[in-house]
Amino acid sequence: MESNIASMNILLYFTAFVLGCIVGRMTGKPDLGDPRIDPKGSFFKPEVRQRKQVEIDEKTFVTNVSTDSLEKKCKDLGTQTTVEDDVGSSVSKLAMLKKNK
């Protein structure tokens, strides 16, 4: 009689363990490695970024920044250089690559 109860208990525990494993596997997140190195979609596919990222918006409210009080006392800012460079070929190739996806 006692051995029957022990067997029933073992069977019950084993069944509960197996069910737990199945439920855990079905509902748990897959291991994707370090989440900090996930690119969260390409620049050209922001919808992928939005779909993957479901999180609270913690951004601080961006208030107006006035630069009116700064009186300019110089010429234009920055040093300009012009180079021979055909970015058109890069643009065409990349656009083609994006179109084919």
Added chain:
Amino acid sequence: MAKGLDVGTSFIVLAEENSKGKVTYKDFRDAFYVIKPTTPIATKMIEKGLSGKTFVKDADGSFIILGKDAIEKAVERNDSAKRPMYKGVVSSKEKDARRILTYILKEVSGTPAEPGEKLVFCVPAQPVDQEDDDFDVGYHEDVIVKLLTEVGYSARAINEAEALCYSELEKDDYTGVALSWGAGMVNVCVMLNGEPVVTFSTTKSGDWVDRMAAVATGEADSIVQAEKEQGDFTVGQPNDNQVLAAVASYYDRLIDYTTKQLASSMDGHKSLPKFKDPLPVVVAGGTSKAKGFVDLFAKKLEENGFPLPVKEVRHATDPLHAVARGCLIAAQVM
């Protein structure tokens, strides 16, 4: 028409194609230095002394010197210039940072050629060597989008290393690895056929070298930075100049640290595809311009177990402008 804008910790670079086959870059050093006169006579003397320099006058009477002139003035006074950006984002350490950065960006980007002209600017990726709560790029991105929108642009952000890939990997069918070694961070992107598969950053770069060399030699950061940019040294090699010797030594440590971070972050990562061919690795950014940098980086990459097959390690064609060029390409494809 479209524009690309590299919003870096050390340099702001604007790229625009002004006619077919010609690109114009506008560079501006991302620094400022404030002098507050105490008397009206001092005000006149200082203003006279700043003749020919790049500066603005604030409502409270103080002078804000901008760009490389700010660094020169700081060095002259044995002090350090301030930065509106820190580690790739708008600085929370300087109370004037947002206002100064806004002013510089408005001046450098200029007015759009037409309302709603496309402008793509770069932002850093999430660092792997710093806790999430200590770093957030969202606010930085919002500040820049807001100010550029006010000026009249249709602005969008792109990951810094992704932009570098678009600039440098055309001949490799946009497949390879790109590292942008800026002043504040190193940004990394692994790209497969024009799609970024992994992006991340590390938080030690050129500024860290300056800081550590400054601590080691007892000099101000600005002085170390000036020596580093003007002096002759080779990464990892001894040097007679005490400051340059420290800089060369810390460069070696930085490359070792970064290549170890690359290996540990990427090794076995499930987002990485199985590349059938060895990949080109492209490096860019001001920090990568030091003599011997690329050779030592290639050596350390191999020594520290970089998990991807490498075909070659090469410098970007124009290391200081490559990210802005990538932003310009992205803006034109957008």
